[in-house]
Amino acid sequence: MTIQRMDNIGIVVDDLDATIAFFSELGLELEGRADIEGEWAGRVTGLxxxxxxxxxxxxxxxxxxxxLSRFLRPAVVxxxxxxxxxxxxYLRVMFAVDDLDDTLARLARHDAQLVGEVVRYEDIYRLCYIRGPGGLLIGLAEELR
Structure with a gap:
């Protein structure tokens, strides 16, 4: 086997504090924050x-x-x-949630906007897409079984 796991997904944002608050409300835990700078980092990204x-x-x-990354240098292009x-x-990140209605109500306090509507997929899921801070596309799914 060549892969052990998927480690993370990177998202570039313009307001790091608002995005942290949004994902914290969704239930993610902030592990840490750091400033990354210098030539060594640019060798990895090519920037x-x-x-x-x-x-x-x-x-x-x-x-x-x-x-979550907020670029100070170079500017976002x-x-x-x-x-x-x-x-x-890359399109979106999908999260499984316990209670879709409650999650939508909590995220609305962080300016989340429903993209289309909440739909039911057979008797398996209730699903929707929302736009979070800075317009990030997020999928939410509540398992019905």
Whole structure:
């Protein structure tokens, strides 16, 4: 086997504090924050000299993480946050939740907006997409069984 696990998903954001608050409300735990800068980091990303503020957030089960990054240097060069769900590239992160209605109500206090509507997939899931801080696309699924 060549892979051990998926370590994290990286998301570039423009407001790190608001994004941390949003994902904390969703139930993720902030593991830590750090400033990453210098030539060594740029060798990994191919961006050269960079300065990034990051926050690592962990799901309650401890198996998945989001690495939130706010670039201070170099400047952000593209913005895909408002791309429709059929755009090429990474689309969204989907979270399983216990109570979809309660989750939506709590996230509304963080300006989350429902993209379409809450739908039922057979007798298996209730699903929806929301836009979170800065327009991030997030999927939510409540298992019905």
């Amino acid at each position: 050269g000299d960079q300065h990034v503020e990051i926050a690592m957030m962990r799901t309650p089960d401890g198996h998945s993480r989001l690495e 593209a913005d895909h946050r408002n791309a429709p769900v059929n755009a090429l590239g």
